[in-house]
Amino acid sequence: MLRAVSRQIQNWKQEGFNPIPVSINLSANQFLQANIVSNIFSVFNEYDVSPELIELEITESMLIENESMVQHILTQLRQYGIKIALDDFGTGYSSLAYLRKFKVDTLKLDRSFIRGISDEHDDKEIVNAVISLGQSLGMAIVAEGVEKEEEFAVLRTLGINEVxxxxxxxxxxIDQVDKMLKSRKMERL
Structure with a gap:
């Protein structure tokens, strides 16, 4: 997947588009490979991709499987400019200690908190608390699974970073993404 994404970023650059950051989900098996960091940078070098254009998404359960190894890998990746997102936040262990200890760049708030946020006072308060906490720790907060205008409106009032x-x-x-990018490029001319 990393190779395909890197190739696509290279293609976009050759087409004259500004580089587009891309997120890639990693399984625990992929993330915990002993040579994961060198493999990632080998692909980046092959396709001339800047590490800042890639965000790796991991899950909360990955953090507890092998804490010291995960901490070591995260530290290496962040030193090279790769952003780390904690996917599906709120559905697993959701320990606040993990937020402090592992220093991720992005919290991706699970859809289960977003669904019905415009109707459910408790969900709105939980989302508001997570946004405040994450942002105070320097993290971007992404709301996953926004499907309705009402959900988007509530999230905007709460100061969410991305949806x-x-x-x-x-x-x-990908061919549809290319068309969308070309259309946007034409609009700017």
């Missing part, structure tokens, strides 16, 4: 979900677009194939 993703069907409200904006369903998943699209």
């Amino acid at each position: 993703q979900g069907y409200y904006f677009s369903k998943p699209v194939m």
Whole structure:
């Protein structure tokens, strides 16, 4: 996946588009490979991709499986400019100690907290608390699974950094992304 994403970033640069950051989900098996950092940078060098353009997404359960190894890998990746996102935050162990200890760049708030946020006072308060906590720790907060205008409106009032979900677009194939980028490029001319 990293190779395909890096190749695509290289293609976009050759087409004259500004580089687009991309997030990649990693499984625990992939993340805990002994040579993960050197493998990642080998691909970056092969395709001339800046590490700042990649965000690796890991899950909370990964953090507790092998804390010292995860800490070591995260430290190496961050030293080289790769951002780390904690995916599906709030559905697993959600320990505040992990937020302090592992210093991720982004918290991706799970859809289960977003669904019905405009109707549920408790969910709104939980999301507000997570946004405040994460931002005070220097993290960007992403709301996953935004599907309705009402959800988006509430999240904007709470000061969320980013949102993703069907409200904006369903998943699209790469050729559709290319068309969208070309359309945006033409609009700027």
